Amino acid sequence: MDNIDLPEDYKVGFKYFMGTKIDLSKKPLIPREETEYWVSSALKEIKARKNPRCLDLFSGSGCIGVAILKKTEESFCDFGDKENSFLEQIKINLEINGILKERYDIVKTDIFSNIKKKYDFILANPPYVALSRIGEVREDVRRHEPSVALLGGEDGLDLIRGFLLKAREFLKEKGVVFMEFDEEQKKEIERILEKNYSKTDFFKDQFNKYRFLRLEK
Numbered sequence: 510m511d512n513i514d515l516p517e518d519y520k521v522g523f524k525y526f527m528g529t530k531i532d533l534s535k536k537p538l539i540p541r542e543e544t545e546y547w548v549s550s551a552l553k554e555i556k557a558r559k560n561p562r563c564l565d566l567f568s569g570s571g572c573i574g575v576a577i578l579k580k581t582e583e584s585f586c587d588f589g590d591k592e593n594s595f596l597e598q599i600k601i602n603l604e605i606n607g608i609l610k611e612r613y614d615i616v617k618t619d620i621f622s623n624i625k626k627k628y629d630f631i632l633a634n635p636p637y638v639a640l641s642r643i644g645e646v647r648e649d650v651r652r653h654e655p656s657v658a659l660l661g662g663e664d665g666l667d668l669i670r671g672f673l674l675k676a677r678e679f680l681k682e683k684g685v686v687f688m689e690f691d692e693e694q695k696k697e698i699e700r701i702l703e704k705n706y707s708k709t710d711f712f713k714d715q716f717n718k719y720r721f722l723r724l725e726k
């Protein structure tokens with residue numbers, strides 16, 4: 510019998526992300542506080558831009574884009590994920606938060622395969638756990654959270670590579686990318702990026718670990 514308890518947030522059925530209620534009934538990745546930390550930083554920039562067009566890629570529950578739509582008045586945000594159940598989950602979260610349909614599209618996509626527009630901001634929390642390090646992930650997470658939301662291939666960088674090599678094409682002039690990653694991956698990510706973007710910055714999270722990057726087109 511499986512005696513590893515279901516995570517509390519799945520039992521409760523929802524979680525607050527940046528003060529926004531996020532339903533978890535389809536069991537997407539449970540939103541993390543590290544993600545909340547960098548999205549708060551992105552939000553300041555988004556608020557400073559006129560009619561910002563955003564893309565929340567690898568959106569899962571939709572927590573990132575829903576919080577942005579809720580906290581800004583004139584923004585638009587598209588959501589991309591490859592899993593049907595999470596596309597449903599995003600819809601539920603947009604509806605319970607009262608977001609008007611004119612402000613978003615939900616796209617079934619394999620990274621950028623079905624993305625057709627260009628954006629001022631692309632926000633991405635891809636799956637980035639390395640298969641070789643799955644043993645270090647907490648057992649309740651491994652047992653109950655979706656592996657499609659966690660695993661990024663042998664070194665954890667499969668989705669990150671595919672994302673970083675393409676993201677620039679989907680940015681408008683002065684467009685910005687924010688992406689979450691694991692500290693261990695910083696060196697390899699620097700190598701992948703080379704000189705593809707005009708400006709690259711790496712930032713630490715609230716626990717003093719490198720956790721997100723910001724790229725300018």
Ligand SMILES: C[S@@+](CC[C@H](N)C(=O)[O-])C[C@H]1O[C@@H](n2cnc3c(N)ncnc32)[C@H](O)[C@@H]1O
Binds near residue numbers: 659
């Ligand atoms: C780490 S979760 C992020 C969820 C949410 N954005 C968050 O921050 O809590 C990654 C998401 O990427 C999706 N995903 C995995 N592979 C994908 C792919 N090739 N293309 C698009 N989405 C993918 C998974 O279904 C999952 O919902």
